[in-house]
Amino acid sequence: MEQKHTISVLVENHAGVLSRVAGLFSRRGFNIDSLAVGETTNPEISRITIVVKGDDYTVDQVSKQLNKLVDVIKIKILSDNDFVGRELLLLKVKANAKQRAEIIQLVDIFRANIVDVSNDTLTVEICADQDKLKALTGLLEPFGIMETVRTGMVAIQRGKDCVE
């Protein structure tokens, strides 16, 4: 059955590693939902969090093919509910003086922040799981969303388990 899978990948922090990983996905016909990269506490190692859509076979192949890349150190497929996933969304919405209060109220409910304001716009910052981002986006839609920027999801396992 097709569903979303979250994969945490530790890679050597070399130039070209990201293109190898991204290239592998297009080459093998895997669909990336989101991809986020950043350094770990060890500056020689980066972590890539990838969300892919696919069935169990696809995820098994993604994991095995990633493992074949020499720069890939470790792969962990994060099981549902056993990780905290967060994504940052910056959203610019049309807001005149009359609408501003209503939007700020919605933003407060989501515990999001207003990070920029102009005569005609508000820029909202929210860091949450993907469902919440979707919900807030849906509520702000009627005001007129001008632009959104998302980071892609990063995820960490719950409890004392680590990918290391």
Add this chain to the structure above:
Amino acid sequence: MIENGAKAVVNILEQHGTDIIFGYPGAAIAPFYDKLLTSSIKHVLVRNEQGGVHAASGYAKTTGKVGVCIATSGPGATNMITGIATAYMDSIPIVAITGQVLSSQIGKDVFQEADITGATAPFCKHNYLVKDASKLPGIINEAFMLASTGRPGPVLVDIPIDILLHEMEYDYSYSFNIPGYQYQFEIDEKQIEAVCQVINQSKKPLIIAGGGIISSGSKDILYKISHEFDIPVTYTLMAKGCLDDNYERNLGMLGSHGTYSANKAVHDCDLLLIAGGRVGDRSFNSASDMYQKKTIIHIDIDPAEIGKNITVDYELNGDARDFLHAIHARLKKSDREKWIVNRKKTAELESKFVNGDGTIDPKDVLLCLAKHIDDDAIITTEVGQNQIWAANLIDIKTSNMFVTSGGMGTMGYGLPASVGCKSGNRDKQVIAIEGDGSLQMSLQELGTIMQEDLDIKIILFNNCSLGMVRELQSLKFEKRHSGVCLKSNPDFMALFASYGFKGARLYDKEKIEEEIEKMLSYKGTYVLECIVDNDNPTIYR
């Protein structure tokens, strides 16, 4: 000692026992060629960089060493791509070294600049763009290690000219440490126990040998398992030579161009032990549901191959040789009934095809050739009908070597590969089976053969056609032949003569044996051009 980067590269090649390299010079790689002059390494000047990679491939396959090929930046490097992709598909250990423009100029589209690490990433086991001269020795060492361990494959190292010229005291101490690279796998005895139990219980077990049997040196243990426990074997194209073709439990090659006996056995068996094969689509029809009814055991050193194309019951991830030894130690003598009856080799099948006047049947030529070649002869093929004829009709012994492009199916592979085979095996017979189409894809390498004074016996099947595609069009496109006619072939005898090669044209069945004996006893490159009817098929029915 203060040396430049080029000298460091030469030093490491020497340390790895590299005695012959195949390459083509150019500006960006010139510092390396300069240091080659004072080295023990012999350089074979190929006529095109693609030929250099194929030659390194033939050399690697037949010597067991890592093949090394060299090219300059830009077009030199991009010419290598087909060769690298070919080696990647067939898991051949190759280190390809390319020159690159000045580090400071990379990305500026300067003369002869190409992003070769980007271009070859999909076809390489790994590749490097060297940015720091002090890391150069470590990278070359790592390239050799990666190419030759685990599932072997090509590794490319791209070196900017300023790094090749960089003078410093190079540190040659080296310890292999890539945290994410696993190439040694433990054997789980419990799993072996379970596998042996299902094999013991099987009424109709069958082994499918893949190229991993050859590269892991598992021929002997494969024979022992098959012989002692009465298990028939079929093989993929890449594993031809894994067993003596006259051995009674050897059913021949399987797949789309395999033998009837092999394919019937795959269909009828209740257990498949796939050893060192990647379940490629020319050998396995993975769309078929017949595999679901069988117990499938898959041994492969590359975990990603297991379960990729068919669902597997037992995943044995590791070296085929280790696993076969472990299985051999635990199998029990079986009293199962013989389930293979009427093994028939393609050579024994009556072809219904009637050859036209003045043409000769490749089957007659190859059967006769097989009778006369040395026990340890090396056979290279091109891709097409010549390849299938050779694979199905030449009975070879386990000491023979069969060198062919399987996964990629690269026409123009065989002739340059034979250059590598002969360069690394001067004492052995090397026989290149050619078709008129494939030969003309790498024709320029005749110059290399001449310059190196290589003694290669060339059997050229000339049907003035691209026979394999023509056969496909006959079968699937109701004989609408399109773009497959080579009616303006050169006079091959005159062409070969211009390179100083002797040869003969063969179109009389009666003369086959005499001509083959003449060819094999001649010292030097000799060409036997066999005139073949272009309707002569590869699939006998």
